[in-house]
Amino acid sequence: MSMLKNDLFLKALRGETVERPPVWMMRQAGRYLPDFMKLKEKYDFFTRCRTPELATEITVMPIDQIGPDAAILFSDILVIPQAMGIEVEMKNGVGPWLPNPVRSIEAVGQVTVPDIDESLGYVLDAIKMTKQALNDEVPLIGFAGSPWTILCYAVEGQGSKSFDKAKGFCFSEPQAAHQLLQKITDTTIAYLKAKVKAGVNAVQIFDSWGGMLSPVDYQEFSWKYIQQIIDALKDLSPVIVFGKGCWFALQEMSQSGAAALGVDWTCSARNARYLTGGNIPLQGNFDPSRLLSPIPEIQKQVKIMIDSFGKDRYIANLGHGILPNIPVDHAKAFVEAVKNYH
Amino acid sequence: MSMLKNDLFLKALRGETVERPPVWMMRQAGRYLPDFMKLKEKYDFFTRCRTPELATEITVMPIDQIGPDAAILFSDILVIPQAMGIEVEMKNGVGPWLPNPVRSIEAVGQVTVPDIDESLGYVLDAIKMTKQALNDEVPLIGFAGSPWTILCYAVEGQGSKSFDKAKGFCFSEPQAAHQLLQKITDTTIAYLKAKVKAGVNAVQIFDSWGGMLSPVDYQEFSWKYIQQIIDALKDLSPVIVFGKGCWFALQEMSQSGAAALGVDWTCSARNARYLTGGNIPLQGNFDPSRLLSPIPEIQKQVKIMIDSFGKDRYIANLGHGILPNIPVDHAKAFVEAVKNYH
Numbered sequence: 001m002s003m004l005k006n007d008l009f010l011k012a013l014r015g016e017t018v019e020r021p022p023v024w025m026m027r028q029a030g031r032y033l034p035d036f037m038k039l040k041e042k043y044d045f046f047t048r049c050r051t052p053e054l055a056t057e058i059t060v061m062p063i064d065q066i067g068p069d070a071a072i073l074f075s076d077i078l079v080i081p082q083a084m085g086i087e088v089e090m091k092n093g094v095g096p097w098l099p100n101p102v103r104s105i106e107a108v109g110q111v112t113v114p115d116i117d118e119s120l121g122y123v124l125d126a127i128k129m130t131k132q133a134l135n136d137e138v139p140l141i142g143f144a145g146s147p148w149t150i151l152c153y154a155v156e157g158q159g160s161k162s163f164d165k166a167k168g169f170c171f172s173e174p175q176a177a178h179q180l181l182q183k184i185t186d187t188t189i190a191y192l193k194a195k196v197k198a199g200v201n202a203v204q205i206f207d208s209w210g211g212m213l214s215p216v217d218y219q220e221f222s223w224k225y226i227q228q229i230i231d232a233l234k235d236l237s238p239v240i241v242f243g244k245g246c247w248f249a250l251q252e253m254s255q256s257g258a259a260a261l262g263v264d265w266t267c268s269a270r271n272a273r274y275l276t277g278g279n280i281p282l283q284g285n286f287d288p289s290r291l292l293s294p295i296p297e298i299q300k301q302v303k304i305m306i307d308s309f310g311k312d313r314y315i316a317n318l319g320h321g322i323l324p325n326i327p328v329d330h331a332k333a334f335v336e337a338v339k340n341y342h
Numbered sequence: 343m344s345m346l347k348n349d350l351f352l353k354a355l356r357g358e359t360v361e362r363p364p365v366w367m368m369r370q371a372g373r374y375l376p377d378f379m380k381l382k383e384k385y386d387f388f389t390r391c392r393t394p395e396l397a398t399e400i401t402v403m404p405i406d407q408i409g410p411d412a413a414i415l416f417s418d419i420l421v422i423p424q425a426m427g428i429e430v431e432m433k434n435g436v437g438p439w440l441p442n443p444v445r446s447i448e449a450v451g452q453v454t455v456p457d458i459d460e461s462l463g464y465v466l467d468a469i470k471m472t473k474q475a476l477n478d479e480v481p482l483i484g485f486a487g488s489p490w491t492i493l494c495y496a497v498e499g500q501g502s503k504s505f506d507k508a509k510g511f512c513f514s515e516p517q518a519a520h521q522l523l524q525k526i527t528d529t530t531i532a533y534l535k536a537k538v539k540a541g542v543n544a545v546q547i548f549d550s551w552g553g554m555l556s557p558v559d560y561q562e563f564s565w566k567y568i569q570q571i572i573d574a575l576k577d578l579s580p581v582i583v584f585g586k587g588c589w590f591a592l593q594e595m596s597q598s599g600a601a602a603l604g605v606d607w608t609c610s611a612r613n614a615r616y617l618t619g620g621n622i623p624l625q626g627n628f629d630p631s632r633l634l635s636p637i638p639e640i641q642k643q644v645k646i647m648i649d650s651f652g653k654d655r656y657i658a659n660l661g662h663g664i665l666p667n668i669p670v671d672h673a674k675a676f677v678e679a680v681k682n683y684h
Contacts, residue, residue: 161503164665167631171639214607214629214661245587248608265556266590287556289509297513319556323506 006138009070012281012315013238013259021306021314022069023338027321028062029074035061045090049075055126056133066332070139075123077145081154083119084187085112101157105176113186116194127198142200144192146207147184148222163212170221185225189232196237204240211245218249230257250275265319269308285319291326295333302337348480351412354623354657355580355601363648363656364411365680369663370404371416377403387432391417397468402475408674412481417465419487423496425461426529427454443499447518455528458536469540484542486534488549489526490564505554512563527567531574538579546582553587560591572599592617607661611650625657633668637675644679
């Protein structure tokens with residue numbers, strides 16, 4: 001195993017004392033980067049995901065141009081349902097589009113738990129190629145959606161403000177929902193294990209839509225499957241769990257074996273530290289829209305954010321993915337403000 | 343002033359001891375009712391709002407068919423920006439559509455604070471007609487959007503998952519945003535005062551998009567304007583504030599002079615009582631999607647909900663508006679489960 005030149009991110013994940021917190025940004029390899037937009041014009045979404053050379057180029061791009069302390073593999077959470085035999089398209093102006101949503105026990109029966117090497121080997125190839133390209137400069141993060149969040153898309157068939165069809169399916173056909181969630185969980189565990197074996201230094205689970213559920217329903221339809229993933233992975237790799245809008249579950253999450261927890265901007269550092277007991281590393285929580293503020297304001301607010309979380313057991317990040325309309329110099333100002341923290 | 347035959351809702355708002363909690367449902371006069379859908383086919387959205395006979399018929403419909411303990415005037419929060427000179431359409435399949443969104447200090451300058459009788463007299467007429475039709479059976483609630491929520495639509499120009507344009511406007515042009523928010527606040531205060539004078543028994547402020555903001559930004563861009571409204575109204579009428587996703591502001595809200603606070607389903611009764619200090623009446627918080635559960639499950643969960651909040655200083659409601667795809671007998675089962683509570 002080679003030594004990383006910048007291991008600040010892994011140190012923070014282990015709770016070690018650091019000179020300044022590490023920083024990266026969710027969706028840092030994304031649409032706010034002009035060079036990414038050029039690739040987007042030439043190659044469609046899944047071509048970018050499936051071509052290791054392109055995934056590598058996109059993953060490394062923000063490391064060179066913005067300078068965060070960790071890379072996150074360019075991919076998408078929807079490669080999982082796709083590998084499970086559920087058709088997934090990316091429609092211009094619509095986003096994810098699943099023409100045959102899973103809305104019955106029969107449809108759940110047809111969903112497969114695939115062989116990872118066969119169906120998702122292109123992700124593993126991209127990891128190996130990216131590790132070489134990164135040349136041990138910074139660690140590489142792999143990720144997956146939470147089973148609940150994947151179910152949301154599989155049942156709803158597209159993005160949604162409130163995923164009412166997905167929730168309605170769970171509440172009217174809970175048995176079918178649990179079967180689907182277990183299949184997604186089994187696939188995700190095998191997928192993340194393969195990613196770790198291929199070389200990622202940490203994994204993050206995105207529960208983007210966990211905050212749509214009540215605390216009781218969150219336990220039943222989301223958390224217990226995430227816990228299975230943590231249990232299966234935690235001895236192989238640090239696991240970060242980010243549940244958007246899931247402040248109500250932070251206490252339980254802090255006792256799960258996760259290495260760190262993501263926090264969105266609606267939960268203050270103080271509340272997040274209080275709810276998680278003060279010891280587990282936290283990651284977040286700059287409002288992505290706040291990157292539209294003038295740069296001096298961004299610098300001021302980054303300082304306040306780090307002071308509030310404390311410099312240790314903390315990974316500076318946004319509270320959700322970076323937005324397409326953020327000026328590159330604002331993104332860079334965010335990362336540099338963390339690097340200049342003292 | 344006439345006596346209401348059923349004043350359970352007003353008693354709960356005053357914190358008095360009741361035999362069982364009152365119940366109503368946000369959007370109870372809405373698209374899950376087949377008779378509403380028939381009117382919707384015949385009359386477009388703003389015709390329904392602007393014709394007192396139609397607004398009255400729609401407002402009274404759920405009282406007759408579902409049996410809640412309070413009526414809420416059929417109208418829309420977007421009648422306010424419309425009255426302020428901002429064009430508002432309802433587009434099929436899109437929802438609210440504002441063809442000329444307010445995105446500059448110049449555009450804010452052109453927004454007017456209108457005379458209420460002149461621009462919104464039709465709402466006041468609808469209140470008077472509805473009060474007659476209700477014949478003092480149950481109280482009538484009037485409502486308005488929070489200034490922040492109205493700004494969201496005025497700037498974004500349509501509904502959105504995250505109102506990034508609206509937030510970006512506030513963060514890049516805070517002075518213009520505050521001018522717009524103050525104009526909306528002044529209009530809303532005059533509007534709600536006129537509604538109380540016309541006969542509503544309580545008013546509710548819907549801060550539907552407050553939960554998009556960080557706690558600090560919530561204070562600056564939403565709460566301080568809601569506080570102005572409460573200060574201006576509280577001696578004339580009970581004021582209920584419902585901020586969706588605003589659990590982080592509940593403590594401050596509880597000290598604001600509001601008569602009651604709405605709670606969504608992501609904040610448990612226990613957390614809500616803790617955060618608000620235990621004395622202020624709370625309203626909520628059944629997950630609207632949970633009305634898709636089988637009726638025995640709805641009955642069970644309503645019992646748990648009331649037990650958790652406690653029967654006093656509590657108004658049973660959903661945690662957000664009822665969904666169009668809820669079967670009428672499920673909505674009725676929800677209301678009856680509250681009525682049968684013991």
